[in-house]
Amino acid sequence: MRLAGNSHAVPPIFLRTSAQGLKHTNTNMKSKNPSRTCLASGLLKLACLAAVTIHTPITWAGEATLQVGSSPAGTNLTGSGFPLDSRFRFEIGTFDPGFTPSPLNILDWINHWYPLTDAQGKALDEATITYNDSALGYPFSPDALANQFSINVTLAHNLFPFSPGRSVYIWGFDRRQGGGNVEWILIRNPAWIWPTIDTATEPIIRTFDVSHPDSFAIIGQVNMSGVEMRTATVTLSTPLTSYDAWLADHFTEAEIGDPALEATRWGFLADADGDTIPNGVEFATGTGPLSAASAPAMEVTRSGNLLTLTFTRRKNMEHIVAEAQWCGDLTQWTTSGITEVVIDDLGDFERIEASVIVSTGTRAFMRLSAGDLGEAG
Numbered sequence: 001m002r003l004a005g006n007s008h009a010v011p012p013i014f015l016r017t018s019a020q021g022l023k024h025t026n027t028n029m030k031s032k033n034p035s036r037t038c039l040a041s042g043l044l045k046l047a048c049l050a051a052v053t054i055h056t057p058i059t060w061a062g063e064a065t066l067q068v069g070s071s072p073a074g075t076n077l078t079g080s081g082f083p084l085d086s087r088f089r090f091e092i093g094t095f096d097p098g099f100t101p102s103p104l105n106i107l108d109w110i111n112h113w114y115p116l117t118d119a120q121g122k123a124l125d126e127a128t129i130t131y132n133d134s135a136l137g138y139p140f141s142p143d144a145l146a147n148q149f150s151i152n153v154t155l156a157h158n159l160f161p162f163s164p165g166r167s168v169y170i171w172g173f174d175r176r177q178g179g180g181n182v183e184w185i186l187i188r189n190p191a192w193i194w195p196t197i198d199t200a201t202e203p204i205i206r207t208f209d210v211s212h213p214d215s216f217a218i219i220g221q222v223n224m225s226g227v228e229m230r231t232a233t234v235t236l237s238t239p240l241t242s243y244d245a246w247l248a249d250h251f252t253e254a255e256i257g258d259p260a261l262e263a264t265r266w267g268f269l270a271d272a273d274g275d276t277i278p279n280g281v282e283f284a285t286g287t288g289p290l291s292a293a294s295a296p297a298m299e300v301t302r303s304g305n306l307l308t309l310t311f312t313r314r315k316n317m318e319h320i321v322a323e324a325q326w327c328g329d330l331t332q333w334t335t336s337g338i339t340e341v342v343i344d345d346l347g348d349f350e351r352i353e354a355s356v357i358v359s360t361g362t363r364a365f366m367r368l369s370a371g372d373l374g375e376a377g
């Protein structure tokens, strides 16, 4: 058996010995007071100090040691095929009860994620596991101890959200916030659950091994085609949709290239399908500019003095604004006094309630108006 090297800041915890199994390099110590044995002789004391140096897991009754990692010398790639490097970090944790991470809600993961050691009150640098490729040089060293992540972490209680039986995940990432493209992998295994911390029982050891045949990835891939981990490219910020891009989806290149058709076909104020909705509003509300039957889902209601326009609006528009306006005379339209509330998230769109308080006994009107700030500027 080969011990993990002392020179690594984060020592590997296990070595692969077969296609299916792991052999632990460290022996679990059940003694509640190993130092008492160390003091028995100088020789034993040295041995114990060495064990401490390589982070031998010592698990007390009343807590669990979780041995977390991937295979030494595993082939681990980004979605583009580049080797994972020391930018990557891995966390073990769990999601809010009731939240199931999927490729459809990746931008919500960070808001529902609890890395194990956050709740244990440990320092952040203990909470995450750095991918270990750089200790022996980049690109990957042929040393069997590189090209992996591994750590032992302690589960000290079953307080929220680490309830017994709840799902455990490993989340690997190069970055999780900001904008643009990042590389993520989220790994599960049906057997990965938080163990019950029971002070009446023996210490608990659990292994969370990426290469286990039952492991799978919610985003990214594990154990496919000779690659243990392959991350996936995730775009953190939704790209803006421009009016020009929308035009190209609905009108021909010849039409858009003909200035004579701007007023009637493709212009921001044109109403190509004659449904009285100008193209700019069709863009902002997601309706078809060439189908009169495709009308914006808008509704005006009045309750006492409260006038409300409910409408659907595209979220990420490039220099286009769409906002509710009101007036009492059908001429002096204004946004003054209107407050907006988002009442439903529809993915690329959202449902809005825009309300304004009007005078008792007077007529009032509301409408949706779209403007192109790019053209105005």
Ligand SMILES: [Ca+2]
Binding pocket: 270, 271, 272, 273, 274, 275, 276, 277, 278, 279, 282, 289
């Ligand atoms: Ca129209």
